[in-house]
Amino acid sequence: MEFNAADTVWVIMASAMVFLMTPAGLSFFYGGLASRRSVLNTVGMSYVSMCVATLAWVFLGYSLAFEDSGSAIVGQFKFFLSNVGFEENTGTIPKMLFVLFQGVFAAIAVAIISGSIIERIKFSTWIIFSFLWIILVYSPLVYWIWGSGFLSNSGELDFAGGTVIHVNAGVAGLVLSLVLGRRSLAKNTNKASSIKLTVLGAALLWFGWFGFNAGSELAVDRITVNAFMVTNVAACMGGLGWMLIEWIKQKKLSILGLISGVVAALVGITPASGYVDIYGALIIGFTSGLIGYSGVNALKPLLGYDDSLDAFGIHGLVGIWGTIATGLFASPVINEAAGVFYGNPGQIWPQLKSLGVTILFSTVGTLVVYFISAALTKGGKVDHLTRMRGVDVKLHDENAFDYE
Amino acid sequence: MNKHLTLEEEYNPMTLAEEIYSLAIGETSGNISHTNDVSFKVALAGAVLINLAIKERIDTDLEGIFLGTGELTMKNDMDLALIEIIKEGEKKPVKYWIQYLIRKNDVLNDMLLNSLIQQGILKIENKQVLWVFSSRRYPLMNNHQVTEVKARIRDLIFSDELPDIRDLSIVSVLFYSGTLDMVLSEDEITSHFERIEMIAKMDLIGQEINKSILAMTRPRHWFSKIKI
Numbered sequence: 071m072e073f074n075a076a077d078t079v080w081v082i083m084a085s086a087m088v089f090l091m092t093p094a095g096l097s098f099f100y101g102g103l104a105s106r107r108s109v110l111n112t113v114g115m116s117y118v119s120m121c122v123a124t125l126a127w128v129f130l131g132y133s134l135a136f137e138d139s140g141s142a143i144v145g146q147f148k149f150f151l152s153n154v155g156f157e158e159n160t161g162t163i164p165k166m167l168f169v170l171f172q173g174v175f176a177a178i179a180v181a182i183i184s185g186s187i188i189e190r191i192k193f194s195t196w197i198i199f200s201f202l203w204i205i206l207v208y209s210p211l212v213y214w215i216w217g218s219g220f221l222s223n224s225g226e227l228d229f230a231g232g233t234v235i236h237v238n239a240g241v242a243g244l245v246l247s248l249v250l251g252r253r254s255l256a257k258n259t260n261k262a263s264s265i266k267l268t269v270l271g272a273a274l275l276w277f278g279w280f281g282f283n284a285g286s287e288l289a290v291d292r293i294t295v296n297a298f299m300v301t302n303v304a305a306c307m308g309g310l311g312w313m314l315i316e317w318i319k320q321k322k323l324s325i326l327g328l329i330s331g332v333v334a335a336l337v338g339i340t341p342a343s344g345y346v347d348i349y350g351a352l353i354i355g356f357t358s359g360l361i362g363y364s365g366v367n368a369l370k371p372l373l374g375y376d377d378s379l380d381a382f383g384i385h386g387l388v389g390i391w392g393t394i395a396t397g398l399f400a401s402p403v404i405n406e407a408a409g410v411f412y413g414n415p416g417q418i419w420p421q422l423k424s425l426g427v428t429i430l431f432s433t434v435g436t437l438v439v440y441f442i443s444a445a446l447t448k449g450g451k452v453d454h455l456t457r458m459r460g461v462d463v464k465l466h467d468e469n470a471f472d473y474e
Numbered sequence: 475m476n477k478h479l480t481l482e483e484e485y486n487p488m489t490l491a492e493e494i495y496s497l498a499i500g501e502t503s504g505n506i507s508h509t510n511d512v513s514f515k516v517a518l519a520g521a522v523l524i525n526l527a528i529k530e531r532i533d534t535d536l537e538g539i540f541l542g543t544g545e546l547t548m549k550n551d552m553d554l555a556l557i558e559i560i561k562e563g564e565k566k567p568v569k570y571w572i573q574y575l576i577r578k579n580d581v582l583n584d585m586l587l588n589s590l591i592q593q594g595i596l597k598i599e600n601k602q603v604l605w606v607f608s609s610r611r612y613p614l615m616n617n618h619q620v621t622e623v624k625a626r627i628r629d630l631i632f633s634d635e636l637p638d639i640r641d642l643s644i645v646s647v648l649f650y651s652g653t654l655d656m657v658l659s660e661d662e663i664t665s666h667f668e669r670i671e672m673i674a675k676m677d678l679i680g681q682e683i684n685k686s687i688l689a690m691t692r693p694r695h696w697f698s699k700i701k702i
Contacts, residue, residue: 107664254655261661451693454513454652460664 074162077289081163081171084285088174091278092120092181099271099333100185101470103326103379106263107460109470112188112379119181119200126204127173134205135212136172142220145213161288171285172212176204178282179235183436185381186243189457190250193465195450199443203242207435211238215424225420227400227407229297230286232341232393233428240386241429242436244377249440250451252376263470265326272329276305279336283343296404297343301336304343304355308335311359319367327363334362334384338392342399345407350399357395358388390425397421487593490521490528490643491551493623495586497656499596499603506603508656509583513691517651518582519575520687522555523568524643524680531556534682538567550585554578568686627657630673631666637673646674650688 097116104112123131128151137146137153146153151169160168180200191199213219215226215234228234262268284298312331313323338358339351346354365383377383397417400409408414444450456464463469488496494517498508508514523539526532530542531552544560546553555575575582587603590596597606621629623644630641637645648654649670654663663670677684 105661105664107661254652254660261659449693453692455688455692458649458652458654458660458663458670459667 071159071162073159073164074289077162078164078167080290080294081167081285081288084281085167085171085174087278087281088171088178088285089120089278091275091282092174092178093117095271095274095278096178096181096185097271098267099275100188100379102264102267102269102271103262104188105261106471107462108189109263109462110466110468111193111461112184114193114466115184115188115196116181118193118197119184120177122197122200123177123180123204124173126201127176128169129205131176131204131209132169132172134209136168136217138218142218143213144210144219145217163288168288171288175231175235175282176208176212179208179231179239180204182236182239182381182385183243183246185379185385186247186377187250188378189253189461190376190378190452191246191450192447192452195440195443195447198446199439199450202439202442203436206439207242207432208234208238210435211428211431214427221424221427224423225417226393226424227345227396227409227417227421228341228393228424229344229396230283230340232337232389232396233424236337236340236385236389237393237425237428238432240382240384240389241432243381244375244386245433245436246440247375247377247382249437252374253378253457262326269325269329272333275333276336279305279340283340287344293344293405296347300346300348300351301339301343303348304335304339304351304358305332306335307352307355308332308338308359308362311335311356312363313359315360315363319363330362330366330380330384331359334358334388337362337385337388338395340389341392342396345396345400345405345409347401347404350395350401354392354395354399358391361391362388390429393421393425394418488595489549489551489589490525490640490647491518491582492586492589493640493644494518494521494647494653495583496590496595496623497653499605501605506587508653509579511653512576513652515576515579516572516687516690517647517653518579518586519572520647520651520680520683521644522551522575522582523571523683524647524677526552526556526559527679527683528639528643532559534568536682538565539571540565550589551582554582554585568683569690572683572686572690624657631658631662631669637676639679642673642677643680645670646677646680646684647687649674650684651691 093116097113100116101109101113130147130149132151133148133153134145137148139146154165154169158165180203184196212234214221215228216222279301280298283301284294287294287297309328309331312327312334316327317323335355335358338354342350342354362384365387366380369387370377370380370383396409398410400407400412400417402408402412409417440450452461498506498514500507523532527534529547531544531547532539533542539559541559546556555571558574559571587596591598594606597604626641627645630637630645648657654670674684
C-alpha cells in the first residue's frame with residue numbers, strides 16, 4: 071500500500087503516547103502504590119523495562135514476532151532489524167514506524183509484570199528477565215496471534231492486545247508472585263507511599279491508552295475514532311463501576327478505587343476497542359470495574375497469593391474478561407466482525423482458544439525465563455533483611471522520601 | 475537465680491517459644507495463623523534452642539550445639555529438644571537441631587498451645603482458641619504484672635532502653651527469621667531498622683543459632699551451583 075502522511079503522523083503520535091505509559095504512567099501508578107521504602111525500585115523496574123525491552127525488540131524480538139518465516143511457531147531470526155527496509159511500508163505507514171509502535175507495546179507488556187513482584191526480585195534478575203521474556207515469551211506469542219503463526223487465522227478478535235499484552239503479562243505476574251512467595255507473614259501492612267502519584271500515573275496511562283487502542287488501527291479512519299471514543303467511555307464506566315461496588319461492599323468511595331476501575335476498564339476495552347460500539351463499551355467498562363474489584367478484593371485474599379500491585383487482578387483477570395467480551399459484543403457495524411450478541415455464537419471459540427494458549431504458554435514460558443534469569447544472577451529473590459531495610463536504600467543507595 | 479536472668483525473666487514463666495507462638499494468635503478472633511509458614515517454624519525452633527542456651531542447658535560454638543548442664547527444664551517445648559540432644563550425645567550443627575524441631579513442629583505447636591492454656595492465658599471455647607482476657611494480655615504471674623510480648627517488643631524498639639535478655643532474644647529470633655512483621659508493620663521495621671538490627675546483634679548467647687536461622691530463611695541460591 072502507498073505511504074500516507076496523515077496515518078504516519080498519527081501513528082508517530084500514538085507511539086509517543088504509548089511510550090509515555092511505561093516510564094511515566096505505569097511507573098508512577100506502581101510507584102505511588104509501593105511503600106515508601108521501595109518507591110524508587112518500583113519506578114526503576116518500569117523504567118529499566120523500557121530500555122531493555124526496546125533493545126530486545128530491535129535486537130531480535132520484532133523479527134521473531136512479525137516477520138513471516140513460513141513456520142507456524144516463530145518468525146525470522148534476523149538481528150537488529152536487518153529485514154526492515156528503509157523504504158518499506160506496513161500498510162500505509164513506514165515499516166520502521168510499525169516496528170517502533172510495536173516496540174513500545176512490548177515494553178509496557180513486560181513492565182506490567184513488575185507490579186506483581188515488587189520488593190521481591192533482584193534488580194539484576196529483573197533486567198535479564200525483561201530481556202529474555204521479550205525474546206522467548208512475548209515475541210513468539212505475538213507471532214502466533216498477530217503475526218503469521220498458528221492462531222493468526224483462528225478468527226480471534228484482539229484489536230490492541232487483550233491476550234498478547236494484558237493476559238500474557240497478568241499471568242506472568244501471577245506466576246512470578248507464586249514463585250517468589252509472599253513478602254511477609256502479615257497482610258496489608260504496606261501503606262501506599264503516595265496515592266497522588268498513583269492518580270497522576272493513572273491519568274498518564276489513560277492518556278496513553280488512546281494511542282494504545284486508537285493507534286492500533288495504524289491509520290486514521292472511522293475505526294480509529296471509534297476506538298478512541300469507546301476507550302474513553304469504557305474507562306469512565308469502569309471508574310464508576312468500581313466505586314459502586316466499593317460503596318455497596320465497604321461503604322466508602324476511595325480515589326484509589328476510582329482510578330483502579332478506570333485502569334481495569336481500559337484493560338477490558340483494549341481487545342474490543344476496534345470492534346464494539348458505545349453500548350458494548352458501556353457494558354465492558356462497567357463489568358471490568360466489577361471484575362477488577364473482585365480480583366483484587368475477593369480472589370486475592372481468598373487464594374492468598376501476593377500480587378503486590380494487582381497486575382494479575384487488573385491486567386490478567388480483566389484481560390481475560392475483555393477478550394471474552396469482545397467475542398460477545400463485537401458489532402458488525404463497526405468493523406465487520408460480529409460477536410455472539412450480533413448473531414455469531416461461534417465467535418466465542420476463537421476467543422477462548424487464544425486465551426487458553428496464552429495462559430498456558432505464558433505460564434510455562436515465564437517459569438523457564440525466570441529460572442534462567444535467576445541462575446544467571448545467582449538467585450532471583452531479595453532476602454528478608456534487604457526488604458526490611460528497604461530495597462531503595464539497600465539495592466540502590468537512594469531514598470525517595472529523603473526529607474527528614 | 476541464673477546469672478543471665480533478670481527480674482522480668484524470673485516473674486515471667488513463659489518460654490521464648492510460647493511468647494512467639496502467642497504472636498500467631500489473632501487479637502480478637504483467636505485464629506492461629508502462620509503456623510505452616512517455614513519462617514515461623516524456624517523462629518519457634520530457634521527460640522527453643524536459644525532458651526536452652528540462656529538456661530545453660532546447652533552451649534554453642536562454630537561447629538554446633540553441645541550439652542551444658544543437661545538438666546531437664548520441666549518445660550515441654552525445651553525438653554522436647556533437650557532430651558534428644560542428650561540422647562544424641564555428640565555435637566551436631568545448629569541447623570541439624572533446627573531441622574529436627576521443624577520436623578516436630580506439630581508436636582511443638584500442641585505443647586505450646588496446651589501450656590498457654592494451662593497458664594490461663596488462652597482458653598478453648600467451641601473449638602476456638604481465645605484469649606482469656608478480652609484483649610491480648612497476660613494474667614498476673616507470681617503476683618507480678620507481665621507486659622505481653624507484642625507491647626513489650628514495640629516499646630523496646632520505639633525507645634532507647636537497654637533490652638533484657640528475654641526481649642533481645644525474641645527480637646533477634648524474629649529479625650533473623652523474617653517474622654518481625656508479626657509485631658511491627660513493614661514501614662515501622664524500615665524506619666527503625668538500625669535500632670532493631672542493633673538489638674538483634676546484641677544477642678551473643680544466641681549468635682550461632684541466629685546465624686543458622688538467617689541461613690535457613692534466606693532464599694536458597696541453588697542456582698549458584700550451576701556452572702554456566
